[in-house]
Amino acid sequence: MSELVARTGRHHQRYEAGCRLIAGCIPFRFRYSEDSNGNKSEKILEVLMINSTSGPGLLFPKGGWENDETVEEAAAREALEEAGVRGELMHFLGHYHFKSKTLQDEFSPEGRCRATMFALFVKEELESWPEQSRRVRTWVTIPEAAQCCRHSWMREALENGFKKWNDDGMVRTMKATNNQLDACEGDNNTN
16 A cells, blocks of 8 residues: 655645635544443534644644645545545535635735635544644534634634534535445434
8 A cells, every 4th residue: 555645835726816725624423422331322423623733723624726636626635634534525615715824825925715615524534644743633522623723714614614514404415426325324413
């Protein structure tokens, strides 16, 4: 098996009207708590966050959308590179605009970015991934994620995109990538 390597550089990234185009996701899973007898009891929805390499707070995986991939492929790649997870994109959460002080370049001198965010149902957590030496992944509940989220636009994607989708029953809105029965089906009501 070949070693996974993160893509670097910006010479193949997409820009539109002075905005750097970003793709990302909110990875999620379901966990069951156990009662005192060791039996599964309450089903808990958790989202996966990673540490920021430039300061305090946690983030959702995201990065530049490159010319040779779809936005969905870019979001899945970023989840793999930064958080070491694979899964199924379940729902488009929206577009979120922000300014980056560190991502200014000749194509986006003001650092304007537009992030396209998705919900990613995690099916596999890798033991080894491209950015594991720089990233720590943490599973948290939605309220915990809202409290520790570093960027307001990511908090907005969580609260106005992901949480609303969860409250509406988490119906899959994206085409499945295979013919298997959706692994999340039947587990999509967390209430």
